[in-house]
Amino acid sequence: MDKLDQKLLKLLQKNSRMSISDLSKELALSRPSVSERLHRLQEKGVIEEFTARVSLPAVGRDILLIIQVSGLKVSPQEFESMVKQKEDIIECHRVTGDVSYFLKVAVANMERMRILIDSLMPYGTINTSTVLASPVPYRYTLPQDFSE
Structure with missing residues (x-):
């Protein structure tokens, strides 16, 4: 996992609803590159799921x-x-x-x-x-x- 993957994880943990376009801008990567990184992190089990944190x-x-x-x-x-x-x-x-x-x-x-x-x-x-x-x-x- 490189620094871009780690930054991607940090961004998604702050807001899992960030669009691929917004992630692309934040990471200075193309949308296909961001999508590929997301897919790879999911396949490796680093990203288990996308969910909402609810106020109890x-x-x-x-x-x-x-x-x-x-x-x-x-x-x-x-x-x-x-x-x-x-x-x-x-x-x-x-x-x-x-x-x-x-x-x-x-x-x-x-x-x-x-x-x-x-x-x-x-x-x-x-x-x-x-x-x-x-x-x-x-x-x-x-x-x-x-x-x-």
Whole structure:
């Protein structure tokens, strides 16, 4: 991946709706060259998908939680299958250490939070933290050696 690919990634992470023409101007490349680079980055799996980042409070999910699950009472496969079905769980990470999983959860209210926590309790020990603020809510990701 060269510096132009890295700059392309940075531009797309800032605004994935940038047109090929706008990307072409920013990168000082022809539109076919930009299209080819985009296609190659997708084929290599560097660009996984194009998506919209949605404001959780704007869609009525005002409470953000981090839930730690430890002492798992079922197989990881069974637990992971279950969490994939829970729409309030927006991220699930299996980790090393004393905790088995970290879940990022967005719920509309305390009742939804209670229902979700109650549904998780049979699977292991649950420790819930409410997010008060997110000083780094999202960060653009580039290769470690990229500097600009």
